[in-house]
Amino acid sequence: MTHQLRVDARENRDRVLAAARELFAKSGLEVTMRQIARRADVGPATLYRRFPTKQDLVLEAFEDELVECSSIVYDGAADPDPWRGFCDVIERTLLLNARNQGFTDAFMSAHPDVVDFEAHREELGRVVSTIIRRAQAAGRLRPDFVFDDFVVILLAGRGLTAAPAPTRDAAVRRFAAFMIDGLRVADREPRTQAGSAAGEGSSGPRPHPRS
Amino acid sequence: MTHQLRVDARENRDRVLAAARELFAKSGLEVTMRQIARRADVGPATLYRRFPTKQDLVLEAFEDELVECSSIVYDGAADPDPWRGFCDVIERTLLLNARNQGFTDAFMSAHPDVVDFEAHREELGRVVSTIIRRAQAAGRLRPDFVFDDFVVILLAGRGLTAAPAPTRDAAVRRFAAFMIDGLRVADREPRTQAGSAAGEGSSGPRPHPRS
DNA sequence: AACGTAACGGACGCATGCGTCCACTTGCCG
DNA sequence: CGGCAAGTGGACGCATGCGTCCGTTACGTT
Incomplete structure (x- = not known):
């Protein structure tokens, strides 16, 4: 052709x-x-x-990155350990996005006039939702975590592209580690349910007891 | 004059x-x-x-924002409960930054040619370090948390400015909650020490046990 | 009411990015 | 080895942002 x-x-x-x-x-x-x-x-x-x-x-x-993005997500879905699969998706996705300012822009539709990754986004979104549910069913991921939260975390990762390059990977891994620690269910006390991420104002649930 | x-x-x-x-x-x-x-x-x-x-x-x-930024930090330092002070600083700073794309840009020196907030940054940085040490001394903040981690979290928050405006505040609060959950020391098992954020490669400590 | 000057905004010259056109070059095939 | 179409890069016209200059307006003072 x-x-x-x-x-x-x-x-x-x-x-x-x-x-x-x-x-x-x-x-x-x-x-x-x-x-x-x-x-x-x-x-x-x-x-x-x-x-x-x-x-x-x-x-x-970004063909390679798209492929890798798929790999990450499908690897995560295929992992026999649902929690490990979830964690790997988070960390690897964050790393990929932080390394590639442009790819993040593209995937997040930061420049909608320039690129439209909607198709890819939707497909991967479905798989990620599966991963989330699986990790929750296994009792490892906090039950109030929703797909939008995943997007929020990716958005946050986007900010890390601004970190100084030499220490960026370390920073991202560290960030991912903190984040994951916040997402797992506590070892002892089972966490209470809470509302979904988007939509309600400040009167919503307070997922983190501070006292 | x-x-x-x-x-x-x-x-x-x-x-x-x-x-x-x-x-x-x-x-x-x-x-x-x-x-x-x-x-x-x-x-x-x-x-x-x-x-x-x-x-x-x-x-x-951004004079107002700078003032509020100072308020946030000094409020946090003055809080009788070190952990609550730390948490408030995190959440309020994230909210402030996510609401104000421009202020974030300025404060993070995203456009170094346009603005130089170095002075403010340094002063507030010192206070924040104090807050961190205080929360750690109280045994509430994970001991391996360093100031650079704080910057990393702010950088991450910067990414959230890209979230759709109507749900942004909710998303930021939720993000802050997850993050804070990941930063507090576990209720039962005291966490092990780990290295600092920046500087070492992938062979560094793995702060989050996944298995 | 009249005047001097602070204040205004339109317009200029420069720089840069855009997408396209076209005269010249060059690989490839007979 | 010769011809030609594919391939090339410089240059053009348009748009936009920049910082500055200057003739005009109108505030506030006398």
Whole structure:
């Protein structure tokens, strides 16, 4: 179907993709098509011919990440230990998102005009919901945890992309660890039920006794 | 010292500040000086005369937030219950940051070219460290928690500004609750010591036992 | 009422990003 | 080895943001 590219064209295309991945990861989706072209040592027209839309470029540049995202989620769903599966999904997803400013932007639809990952989001969302229910059925995940909470945690992880790069992974792992500690049911006292995440004001349940 | 402004000038100035606060809160620091001027129904020159630099405008627009930030921290330090003080600081800081995209940007130096809150950051940082030590001395906060972890949590909260506005406060409170649950020391088994947040690779301590 | 000046906003020149067009280059096939 | 279509990158026109200049308006004072 697709015409076979001439070898120099193929090379340029690959360089463009490499540049895009690099810049997207470092600086998010706000990088300019021009910047990518410059980095790839290519004229703007070449870039636009191969990828007429930024969306096209983003989709292809993040193909690996999308695959990994699927792996993470399906691995989690397949883990014989529901709790470990859940924890791994949380940690690995956070790591993936924190490493890749651009991917987070894309997946969270931070720039709806540029990319639409709605389809992927919905599919993975279903699987994650399954994982959540499974972990709760096993009595390990607090029963008031809902899918929206997962999204909230991912959103939070997005903020961590701002952490200084050298210590970022460590920070993310640490953050994930704290978070997970807050999500597991207490070893002794079974936690009381509480309402869902979104929708009600400050009069809602107070999930954390402070006294 | 400062010349008394003419009444119309004073009005315009106030309108500019109102517009700036509104736009900064909603869309972060990336809003244009022009946009602010337009919203305030004022020419660009007027805006620039009153606030020659975006930094000037930001500093004055966020004066209230800076004050509240101080209140939060000093309130926390003054609370007779060290743990409650710590929890309040976490929750209120997260709420403040999530409500105000622009303030978060400013405080986290997301746009270092535009604003420099270094001074404020350092002062508040010292107080927060005190709060942390106090909560730990009381045996309520996990002993491996360090100031950098606090920053990490704030960074995470920054991501929550992306949550849909109507449910944001609820989401933030919920997030804070989970987080706090993960930070308190377990009721029964005293937690083991662990290393500090930043600096070491994946071989570091695993603060959360998963099995 | 008249005047001097603070205050105003439109307009300018510069920079940058956008997507497209086109004259030149170059790989590939006969 | 020659021709041609695929491929290329520079340049263009448009849009927008920036900070500044300057002729006009109108406040407040005398």
